[in-house]
Amino acid sequence: MTALALDAANVSITLAGRPVVRRVDLRVAVGEFVTLLGVNGSGKSTLVRACVGLLPLASGTVTIFGSAVGSLRDRRRIGYVPQRATASSGVPATVDEVIMTGRLAHRRLAGWPTRSDRDAVAAALHQVGLTERADDSVARLSGGQQQRVLIARALAGGADLLVLDEPTAGVDAGTQAVLASVLEDLVAQGVTVLLVAHELGPLASLVDRAVVLRDGRVLFDGPVPEVPSGPESLAHDHPHSGQPIRAGGLHGEGIWR
Amino acid sequence: MVNLLDYDFMRRALLAALLTGLAAPAIGTYLVQRRLALLGDGIGHIALTGVALGLLTGRAPLLTAVIVAALGAVIIELLRAYGRTSGDVALALLFYGGIAGGVVITGLAGESAATLNSYLFGAITTVSDSDLRIVVALAIVVLTLGVGLAPQLFAVCQDEEHAEVSGVPVRAYGLLIAVLAAVTVTVSMRTVGLLLVSALMVVPVATAQQVTRSFRSTFATAMAIGVIASVSGVVTSFHADTAPGPTIVLIALAGFAVAAPVGAFAARHRHRSEPFSEPDETSVIDAHDLSESHPHEHGPRCGHVAVSHGDHVDYVHDGHRHAAHGSHYDEH
Numbered sequence: 001m002t003a004l005a006l007d008a009a010n011v012s013i014t015l016a017g018r019p020v021v022r023r024v025d026l027r028v029a030v031g032e033f034v035t036l037l038g039v040n041g042s043g044k045s046t047l048v049r050a051c052v053g054l055l056p057l058a059s060g061t062v063t064i065f066g067s068a069v070g071s072l073r074d075r076r077r078i079g080y081v082p083q084r085a086t087a088s089s090g091v092p093a094t095v096d097e098v099i100m101t102g103r104l105a106h107r108r109l110a111g112w113p114t115r116s117d118r119d120a121v122a123a124a125l126h127q128v129g130l131t132e133r134a135d136d137s138v139a140r141l142s143g144g145q146q147q148r149v150l151i152a153r154a155l156a157g158g159a160d161l162l163v164l165d166e167p168t169a170g171v172d173a174g175t176q177a178v179l180a181s182v183l184e185d186l187v188a189q190g191v192t193v194l195l196v197a198h199e200l201g202p203l204a205s206l207v208d209r210a211v212v213l214r215d216g217r218v219l220f221d222g223p224v225p226e227v228p229s230g231p232e233s234l235a236h237d238h239p240h241s242g243q244p245i246r247a248g249g250l251h252g253e254g255i256w257r
Numbered sequence: 258m259v260n261l262l263d264y265d266f267m268r269r270a271l272l273a274a275l276l277t278g279l280a281a282p283a284i285g286t287y288l289v290q291r292r293l294a295l296l297g298d299g300i301g302h303i304a305l306t307g308v309a310l311g312l313l314t315g316r317a318p319l320l321t322a323v324i325v326a327a328l329g330a331v332i333i334e335l336l337r338a339y340g341r342t343s344g345d346v347a348l349a350l351l352f353y354g355g356i357a358g359g360v361v362i363t364g365l366a367g368e369s370a371a372t373l374n375s376y377l378f379g380a381i382t383t384v385s386d387s388d389l390r391i392v393v394a395l396a397i398v399v400l401t402l403g404v405g406l407a408p409q410l411f412a413v414c415q416d417e418e419h420a421e422v423s424g425v426p427v428r429a430y431g432l433l434i435a436v437l438a439a440v441t442v443t444v445s446m447r448t449v450g451l452l453l454v455s456a457l458m459v460v461p462v463a464t465a466q467q468v469t470r471s472f473r474s475t476f477a478t479a480m481a482i483g484v485i486a487s488v489s490g491v492v493t494s495f496h497a498d499t500a501p502g503p504t505i506v507l508i509a510l511a512g513f514a515v516a517a518p519v520g521a522f523a524a525r526h527r528h529r530s531e532p533f534s535e536p537d538e539t540s541v542i543d544a545h546d547l548s549e550s551h552p553h554e555h556g557p558r559c560g561h562v563a564v565s566h567g568d569h570v571d572y573v574h575d576g577h578r579h580a581a582h583g584s585h586y587d588e589h
Contacts, residue, residue: 052422080422089415091290091462093472101412105423110405137470150419157423 002029004066005161005192006051011060013043013050013216020046022216023060028161030065033183033193033206035224038213044196045083047213048163051194052080064161076105079151079159083166083196087146087153088139095141095149096134099124102156124152128182144175148182161192168197176201200224261495269389270381270491270501276396277448277457278487282465282479283403284441285458287434290414290472296333296435298455300442302352303329305359305451307443308376313366318376319391319443326439329355334435338428379450379502381491388447395444399437410434411472448487449502457483460509467513467520482512 006028013021021043028034038044049055051062053069062069065077079102087098102124103117113121125131128148133141138149147167154162168176180202183193187206200207204224212220261267281297288296307325311318329351336347363373375383384392403410412420413430421427438458445454465478490505497504 054418054421075422075424078422080419082416082418084416089290090292090294091286091414091472091475092466092470093411093415094470097411097472098415100408101415101420102423104409104412104420104425107408109409113408135471140470153419 004028004063005030005032006062006064006194008047008051008062009060011047011050011062012058013046013055014058015046015055019058020216021050021213024213024216024218026051026211026218028192028194030192031187031190033187033195033208035195035197035200035203035207035210036213037197037200037210038219040198042213043216044213045165048165048194048196052078052163076157077160079154079157079162081147081150081154081162081164081167083169084146084150085143085170086139087141087149088137092137092139094135095125095130095138095152096121098138098149099152099156102153105157120156120158121152124156127155127185128152129178142175144171144178147171147175147179151179151182155186155191160190161194162186163194163196165196166198167195168199168201168203173201176203179203180206261492266382266384267491267495269384269386271488273381273384273389273392273448274487274491274501274505275484276392276400277445278484279480280396280399280403280441281445281454281457282461282483283400283476284434284437285462286472286476286479287403287410287414288438289459289462289466290411291434294459295455296330297438297442297458299333299348299352299355300326300330300439301446301451301454302359303355304439304442304446305373305376306355306362307359308446308451309359309362309366312368312372313362317387317391319388319446322446323395323440323443326442327436330435330439331432334431338431375450376446377450377452378500379446379448379453381448381501384447392444392447395440399441399444402433403437406430406433407476449505453502453506456506456509457487460506460513461486464509464513464516467516468523482509486512 004027006026008024008026011021011024011026012019024043024047026034026036026047036044036048046055050057051064051069053062053075064075069075099121100113100117103113103120106120107113107117122131125134128151130145130148130152133145138146141149151162151164151167167179171179183195183203184206187193193206195203195207197203207224209222210220210224211218261271285294285297288294304322304326307322308318310316310325311321314321333348333351340347360373409425409430410433412423412425413427414434417427417431420430441458442451442454445457449457461479461482462475464482465475469475469478486509487505490508491501493499493508494501494504
């Protein structure tokens with residue numbers, strides 16, 4: 001049997017008295033790239049937030065690399081990339097400083113970062129291609145670059161299971177392609193990926209398996225269909241208008257939405 | 258010229274100002290980072306009830322204030338972390354309760370409005386030796402924890418959920434920040450007063466971040482600005498015969514008024530020297546923007562920096578980019 005990176009069995013989650021996820025099974029094998037799809041409100045973000053230990057389970061169990069999610073040692077193996085529009089906060093911080101927070105579980109209570117902390121941050125910066133921006137303020141980076149900072153922060157902790165919650169939301173097509181190439185490199189290095197997405201775009205070719213949620217239940221679990229199209233497409237309730245918007249934006253090249 | 262240090266009360270006032278100037282912006286940086294800039298203000302209101310309880314029971318108001326303020330801060334943090342009701346409404350209830358309770362209890366204690374004023378707006382020149390000992394001890398605790406635990410506090414304030422998933426005890430650190438803020442409010446109470454304490458926690462941070470780009474430099478610069486504002490405020494108030502607390506706050510605000518245009522100028526300068534903010538990514542230009550009338554023709558020797566942009570070349574022109582398109586130039 002293949003080793004499992006994540007095993008969520010019979011999981012139900014209740015938020016404010018309302019069942020949001022109902023008896024869901026979600027298994028991700030080591031080295032696998034699984035995407036969790038579904039329309040807004042289908043429970044996909046809630047499910048992954050519970051899987052990384054941020055929300056309590058109403059029933060069921062979640063184990064990460066064979067042990068319960070609560071144990072600290074295994075938490076270090078989870079690289080969680082929360083859904084964020086920005087990596088910045090109310091006070092300026094450099095790319096380097098934000099990524100260093102990913103090392104916190106490894107550091108002593110007080111004191112300077114050790115050599116291994118600095119090496120891990122440098123390696124993470126390199127993995128996402130932001131080495132040159134290390135000393136820049138994160139607020140000055142583009143949205144896509146800030147998403148890469150969040151991924152690097154997760155990698156710096158030495159995670160081998162990356163859980164990404166909608167990293168492509170509100171990000172333009174060019175940036176999605178950059179994210180896809182970063183994730184492709186990570187997969188080649190043996191990192192396991194669980195990706196929550198509304199739509200896959202250029203990430204589709206990386207995905208081994210798709211799990212589609214609807215109303216808190218698994219609607220589909222299997223390989224990604226070749227070219228999802230038309231209104232019958234998975235997890236896709238609305239018809240496209242077919243009208244180009246911002247025609248001529250990039251030298252006459254229509255951008256369709 | 259009068260030597261200020263010849264006066265006992267000025268020596269005590271300057272030491273209290275120095276410690277307040279260091280501690281308030283240190284904790285203020287974490288509050289601003291968490292986007293809780295006005296938390297200090299709210300805790301100041303709650304501390305007033307603590308002061309009044311001290312006056313009523315005949316105990317040192319500084320000590321009763323620190324206890325009540327810390328309790329209030331813990332309740333606020335718990336409401337914030339676990340609260341099911343709207344957070345800001347819950348906070349408002351505590352704030353108003355704090356100030357109303359303070360005024361009523363002060364009246365019951367038979368104290369005058371003048372006594373209340375000395376806590377609301379500070380009375381640094383009346384700091385006694387025993388006050389000073391409490392201020393020094395509390396300020397050292399705040400500075401040791403605020404600086405020593407900077408990596409943890411920074412991570413929790415930067416992204417609480419990420420820190421929690423990494424195994425950091427975020428609830429404990431959240432409570433620690435709240436209690437440190439309460440202690441700082443009490444430490445600053447004699448210097449700038451409960452109604453103005455938040456200014457010394459927030460204004461130096463807002464000033465520092467006009468010119469800094471890292472957390473470390475913001476933290477250090479804010480503390481330096483805090484010390485300069487508090488110490489020079491006390492000295493100015495001595496010579497100009499003004500109220501010390503408000504003088505300190507006005508000097509801090511003057512610092513912001515100077516730093517803001519400097520920061521704006523620096524940001525504009527950076528934009529001009531680095532016209533492409535995302536050189537490695539495709540950016541989508543919202544509209545087909547025509548440049549204003551343009552008598553000059555860009556070319557290899559026109560003197561404007563030429564940058565390759567996809568299938569064409571842009572010329573950097575006064576901080577923006579021009580691309581030839583037929584007979585005109587587009588703004589890119």
